[in-house]
Amino acid sequence: MKALLVVDVQNDFCPGGALAVPDGDKVVSVINGLMEMFDIVVASKDWHPSDSVHFKKWPPHCIQNSNGAEFHPLLAANRINRVFLKGTRNKDDGYSAFEATSDDLEKVLREKKVVDLYVAGLATDYCVRASALDAVRKGFRTYVVLDAVEAVNVKPEDGVHALEELRKAGVALISSRDIKT
Numbered sequence: 001m002k003a004l005l006v007v008d009v010q011n012d013f014c015p016g017g018a019l020a021v022p023d024g025d026k027v028v029s030v031i032n033g034l035m036e037m038f039d040i041v042v043a044s045k046d047w048h049p050s051d052s053v054h055f056k057k058w059p060p061h062c063i064q065n066s067n068g069a070e071f072h073p074l075l076a077a078n079r080i081n082r083v084f085l086k087g088t089r090n091k092d093d094g095y096s097a098f099e100a101t102s103d104d105l106e107k108v109l110r111e112k113k114v115v116d117l118y119v120a121g122l123a124t125d126y127c128v129r130a131s132a133l134d135a136v137r138k139g140f141r142t143y144v145v146l147d148a149v150e151a152v153n154v155k156p157e158d159g160v161h162a163l164e165e166l167r168k169a170g171v172a173l174i175s176s177r178d179i180k181t
């Protein structure tokens with residue numbers, strides 16, 4: 001089985017949001033198209049308490065139940081089978097979707113006999129990176145869909161470096177056009 005993991009396509013990570021990824025909203029239409037090619041679609045949400053040490057490092061974003069924590073309004077969220085909430089405690093954690101506290105992502109994927117995990121969403125250099133690295137370490141055949149991710153680029157080359165690190169770790173870097181139904 002193959003599954004699509006949609007990482008953090010939330011208002012605060014899109015233009016106008018509290019921690020916007022430049023062009024973050026560009027992934028939405030690509031991901032909506034991808035979702036139709038997968039029987040299993042899971043998604044993560046950054047879901048922080050308002051008081052968190054995470055915000056010593058980052059501007060406050062994706063506060064639980066706030067509009068900023070909602071999925072981008074054009075994301076076809078009705079096609080998501082299960083949402084995993086991460087960064088839910090007063091800790092600097094939750095970069096990887098596998099750190100979700102609301103549910104065990106690895107367990108859910110194993111129960112559904114997922115072998116191939118396709119990763120899309122935001123941001124290439126943080127939560128996509130951490131999620132894809134965890135996935136490949138856990139033994140999933142892991143793909144990052146290049147036209148369905150965008151980088152924050154706190155430093156200009158961060159996204160490029162993250163993709164290089166992923167490739168070296170055994171993650172396949174592909175285009176959405178390479179995916180067969």
Ligand SMILES: [Zn+2]
Nearest residue numbers: 046054062087
């Ligand atoms: Zn966060």
